[in-house]
Amino acid sequence: MADNYSITLDIKRYDPDTKKTWFQSYKLDAGRILRFVDLFRRINNEQDPSLAWGSSCEHGQCGSCAVRVNGKPLLACELLVENAVKDFGTTKFRVEPISIAPVVRDLVVDLEKAYEKVHRAKPYLIKRAPLPPQSSYYQLSPKEIERYEDATRCINCFSCADACISSHKNFIGPNAAMASIVRLMDPREEEKEERLKLLYSEEGIYRCHSSKACSFVCPKEIDVAHFIALAKEGAFRGDNGE
Amino acid sequence: MGNKLKVSTNLSCDVLVIGAGGAGLRCAAEILEKKPGASVLAVTKVAHPQKSHTAAAQGGVCAVDPSDLHDKPIYHMFDTWKGSDCSADQNVVKKIVETGWDQLMWLENRGMHFTRLQGGALGKRTFGGHTSGFGSVSSFRAVFDADRTGKSMMDTCWQEAVKGGVSFVPQSVVTELLFKEGRCIGAILFKEKDGEFVSVLAKATVLATGGCGQVFRITTNCRDNTGDALAVILRAGFPVMDPEAVQFHPTGIVGPGILASEALRSEGGILRNKDLEPFMEKYAPKMKELAPRDIVSRAMESEIRSGNGVLNPDHNIEHVWIDLRELPDYVHDVKLKEISGFFKTFVNIDPKKELCPVRSSNHYHMGGIPTTEFGEVQKTSDEIIPGLFAVGECASASFHGFNRLGTNSLLELFTMGKFVGERVVDYIKDGSLTELPKEAGEVTFSQFSKYLEASGKGNIGVIREEMRNLMTAKVGIFRKGNEMAEAMESLNELRKRAEVVALASKTTKMNQDLHQRWELDNLLDIAMITTKGAYERKESRGGHYRDDYTERSEEFDYHTLAYMTEYGKVDLGKRPIDMSIFEAGGEHCEHFKMIPRKY
C-alpha cells in the first residue's frame, strides 16, 4: 500500500445562475486515509473555493454526503482514498451528484424534494396501538424487533433510490417504501389500511423490479430488497401477526 | 452587487423555531400538541431536519425509572450537581430530572426505537458519573438504541413534527433577530438554495441551533456546529453564558474526530505514546486508563506536548495510540463491534492487529445562551427578553454547569424542549404580530455586502483551519494566561485577514464560500468570548482547566455572562448559581452544597 496517491477527481459541476453543466478536473496528492469529503475540503482550501458539496456529520450517520463515484452511489464521508483506489482499480474518479432530485449547485441536490416521498410514506406512528393496562410503554421482545430493526437504521441518504432502476419513474422509492414497511412491522402501529393503500398504490412496491440494487449499495448494509419482498408477500408481522 | 441585497419575501407565523434538531423539534411538537393548528416554522441549516447533529449521538439517554428500586431522582440530581463541578443550576436540575422518565415515555409512545431486554422492557447501561446512593454504586440509568440513540430520538422528533404539521425551512440560516420595544418579533433568514433573504414575523421565536464545536480543530461535532445563534445573540447586544465551559472527550478517532466510546478503555484498551510506553501509569497510578475523562484527556495532551505524540501525516494531527490488540475476539466482534467498525471505516485499521490513533476531541459546549428554567432568554442575570426562547445545546439554563455527564444532553433536549414549548404556548396566547420594522435586515445586509464586496487575497477555509488549530493548541484541554492572551491577539489578526478575502464567486445562490465566510465570523466571535471567559476565570472547574490555577476557587462560584458588540471588546458579567435544593433544606440537602468533585 502506498502512503500517498496522485488522485484526479473529475467533478460534475452545475451553475444555477447560468444553468451550465460541465466536468472540472482537480488533481490532488492525497494521503491514504483521507476521505472524499476531506478531498473536497482541500479543493476548497487549496484550489477552488467555489465548488459546492454536501456533508454534515461526517460520521456516516446523517446521509447528507451521498454522491456517485464512478457511477456508484456512496457516502463521501466514508470513502477513504486507499479503499477507493483498491475498489475501483484506478486513481481517476468521476464524481457526480446523485440523481434523485434536481441539482442545486455542483454536488448539492435538493434533498427537500427527495424527502417529500419519505414524508408521504408517513414514517411516524399514524395511530398508536393502545397501551396495555398499567404500563407506561409497550413491551416489545428483542425477537419481535429483530424482524425490522435493520430497517430502522436507514439514514435517508437516498443511495438506494439513486441506484434503483425503477425509482425514477413513478415508484415512491426503496427508502420511502421501507419507512412505511417498518411501521407495518412495528407492533405499536395500529393503522394498517392507509399504509397498505400506499404500498399497493400506483407509486407503490409493485413498481419495484427486484433488481436488488438498493441492497447492494446501501452504506448501512440494510437489505432493503428483503423488506420490499416482505411487503410484496404481505408478511409484515411474522408468525404472531397476520 | 452587494448593495442590492434585500428582503425578497415576508413570512409570518405563530412560532419560529430556529434549529430543527432534537431540542427544537421536541419543542415544536409540544406547541402543536398544546395548540393544534398553530403555525410553526422550523428552520434548519441542513438539508432536512433528520440530518441534524442529534442523529450522531451514540451512547444513550438517562432518566430515573420509577420502577427501579435502586434508583431515585435525588441520586441523579446529585450526580448532575457533582459532575457539573458545582455549577449547574439546581432548580433546572430538579425540574429536568423529575420529569425525565415521563418524557422518555412520550418518545417511546410515539414510536422511538430502543434496545430491549428479553421480556420486552427497555435495556439499560451504566455511564460514567451516574450512581445510586450518592456515589456509592454505579447505576443503570441510561436507555439506548444500540449505538444510535441520538438517531432514534432525532427520527421520532422529526417524524412527530411532520405529523403535527410543522413547516420546515431547510438549508437556511438565521442571520439576525428582530426586535420591537425590547420584544423579539421574529428574524431574518437566509435561504441558501434560492440565495434569498426572507423576514419572518413571529409571536415567539425559539433558538435551538445546537453546539459550536467547529471552533476547535479536533472535534466530534458536525461541520454545521458553528455556534451561529450565539453570534447572532452577541450582535444583538445580549450575552452568552459560560462560553469557557467546554468539554473534551479523550478518545476521538484521528482525523475525523469520531467519538470512540469510553468502553474501549473499560474493556482493557491501553493508551500508549510514540515509544509504545503505557503512559497512564504516570498520571493516574491507581485508576490508569479508567480515570475520569478530563484526567485521561490531560494525560494524553501532556504526552503530545512533551514530544511523545505521533504525527498522522494524512490529517496532519498528532495523536497517541490506543492498543486494543490484547482484547479478546469476543470484545472486538460482539461487545465493541461498532467501535471496532469505526476504526476500519474511517482509518482503515484492524484494531485486532494494529494500534489505533486517538486524540482528545472537543465534544460539548456546556455554555450557551442564558435562559431561565422555562427557556426564556436573558439579557442580564435577572431580566428576560420577551418573545425569545432558547433550548438544547445552544442554550444554557444551566443543567450541566462546567461539565456534562454522558447521556444528560439528550435528556435535556426533550425535557426542556417540552417545558419551553409549554411556555411558548402560554406566551403567544394573547400575542399578536407587529409590523416589520424599517431597519429589518440592516445588520444582515451590511455584513453580507461586505463579504461580497471584499477584493483582497486569502482563503476562508484556510483561515478557519488556522483559527481551529489555534483554539485547540491554546484554549483547549490546557489553558494558560499568557497563551490565551496571545490567542486573543491572533484572533484579532485572523479576523482582519478574513475581512479582506474576496470570495470566489459573488452569487448568493448556494454559494458555499459565502456561507463559510459568514460562519467564520460566527466562529471567530465564539472563539474570542471563549478565550476571554477562560482567561478571566482564574481557576479550574469541570472542563475548564488552567495550568496556572489548577484548583477550583470559591471566588468564581458564578456563571460568566459575556457580551461583545465590538470585536475583541468583551464585557463580562455574572449570574449566580442556583442552589435551591440545598437552600430548601430538605432531606439529603447536604449533598448539594459546594462539594469537591472527587471520584
Ligand SMILES: Cc1cc2nc3c(=O)[nH]c(=O)nc-3n(C[C@H](O)[C@H](O)[C@H](O)COP(=O)(O)OP(=O)(O)OC[C@H]3O[C@@H](n4cnc5c(N)ncnc54)[C@H](O)[C@@H]3O)c2cc1C
Ligand atoms: C458524536 C457525539 C455523540 C454524542 N453522544 C451523546 C449521548 O450518547 N448522549 C447524550 O446525552 N448526548 C450525546 N451527545 C451530545 C448531544 O448529541 C448534543 O448535545 C445534542 O444532540 C444537541 O441537540 P440540539 O437539538 O441542541 O442540536 P442539533 O441536533 O445539533 O440541532 C441543531 C439544529 O439547528 C440547525 N442550525 C444550526 N445553525 C443554524 C442556523 N444558523 N440557522 C438555522 N438553523 C441552524 C441545525 O441544522 C440543526 O437542525 C453527543 C454528541 C456528539 C457530537
Ligand code: SF4
Ligand atoms: S436504505 Fe440504505 S441506501 Fe437507502 S436511504 Fe436508507 S441508508 Fe441510504
Ligand code: FES
Ligand atoms: S456527512 Fe453525514 S453521512 Fe456523510
